[in-house]
Amino acid sequence: QQQVKQSPQSLIVQKGGISIINCAYENTAFDYFPWYQQFPGKGPALLIAIRPDVSEKKEGRFTISFNKSAKQFSLHIMDSQPGDSATYFCAARIVDTDKLIFGTGTRLQVFP
């Protein structure tokens, strides 16, 4: 069964700190690994996505690190801000399809 495992379930970080969320997958038939951010009362929105042939991708304060051999990828949020407080989902796209497999989500709280 295709799965994406995400940890931790919740994360509390002080303002200015680094938030790290980890994901691991069990099937190699994935070609993109996006991260989505969801605020209360809103639907998820794409934050950043990476291909498995790239080891790192950075957009502003958000960085995805990808380890293909370990089948793991992670999201790093540098200089975390209270406005980053949201639920973050990792996902994996089944090759050449519209189908995304999501992780269980991480609720991030950033305190001033």
Place this chain on the structure above:
Amino acid sequence: ETGVTQTPRHLVMGMTNKKSLKCEQHLGHNAMYWYKQSAKKPLELMFVYSLEERVENNSVPSRFSPECPNSSHLFLHLHTLQPEDSALYLCASSPVASSGTFYEQYFGPGTRLTVT
């Protein structure tokens, strides 16, 4: 109005009721999706429509019935639901997938469904 809209935002229904959820996208996309979001569970893909044809039905019970009359509208018809069907139902849209290109799925705000 822009983006993906969903109505109603909240719905309470009894187990014998029939109701419908509506989704509309104003992004010119030709793929649309229904997801179920329950607490502490991954988003569950329920249905995918590509170019108005259903291409994915993820073993969803028949008490959920999707309809896609055109590329801008998607419905989820509900009947004889169970309490465990209470969840947030999210609609999303995107361009149709192509090899080597990742298209973002744009999500609506969801319909919070409570089955009593």
